[in-house]
Amino acid sequence: MDGTLVDSTDGVVGAWELFAEKYPGLDVTQVLSSSHGVRTVENLRLHCGITDPDELEREASRFEDAIVAESKKNGRHGIVALPGVAEIMKEIGPYAKLPTPRWAICTSATKNYASAALKAAGIPVPEVFVVSEDVEKGKPEPDPYLLGAKRCGVDPARCLVVEDAPAGVRSGRAAGCKTLALITSHTREQVEEAKPDYIVPNLSRVTMKPVENGIEVTIETD
Structure with missing residues (x-):
């Protein structure tokens, strides 16, 4: 869907930048080069080291909410x-x-x-x-x-x-x-x-x- 039907690049970048504040070791550039097309829970498990299933679910929801919210901030063009x-x-x-x-x-x-x-x-x-x-x-x-x-x-x-x-x-x-x-x-x-x-x-x-x-x-x- 993302990259096929819709362009959510601005929101995805913003969401990863937001998550980098909580997960200091997160390399946003590296993540963006390999995360596309993969489920959010799997990306968070790999790049943020989250293993608890309940926390993964909460953080996945927060991340995807952030894509929508961040997509229109700071002059970004939205989804x-x-x-x-x-x-x-x-x-x-x-x-x-x-x-x-x-x-x-x-x-x-x-x-x-x-x-x-x-x-x-x-x-x-x-x-x-x-x-x-x-x-x-x-x-x-x-x-x-x-x-x-x-x-x-x-x-x-x-x-x-x-x-x-x-x-x-x-x-x-x-x-x-x-x-x-x-x-x-x-x-x-x-x-x-x-x-x-x-x-x-x-x-x-x-x-x-x-x-x-x-x-x-x-x-x-x-």
Whole structure:
């Protein structure tokens, strides 16, 4: 979701800077280079050394609240939709309803934060909405996308995963899905290492339109 549909970079940077005040050994630059696409609880466990499950849950909630709050401070531009997203949502937005949804969101974020971020960016929340709390193992494990496909009632092999983070691409590939990577949060070289099926700069190079039993995707590659 972050880096694919929305740009929350300003808020994420602000949240890590805020957490660095409580966790003095935190190297924000190093964290930002490796944390994208990974669940907040796992990032906090790794970078802040938090091991108590209850504290992890509290701090994850505080961190994600901070993303939203910090995104508009000090002249930051807030959480916004990335290029191409609004146009795609005009086409496929209404086709996310059960019992036959044609698209879903599978994110490493918690439900509270993901819902708030999508609302801030003007993106509808689909009825199949897989969040951090729904799986025991997050990306790069296949669990999020396997669950998303299951809830949509489709074979993962018929799904296209759109991702910006190498961990997300690996998750989609492990689930047996086709993968489309965006160069919005990582370098092309970093994304290529995850071996996606397709690579584009962002969703402005992609068109989607609903068709019978699915969505037709056109990708304008280099």
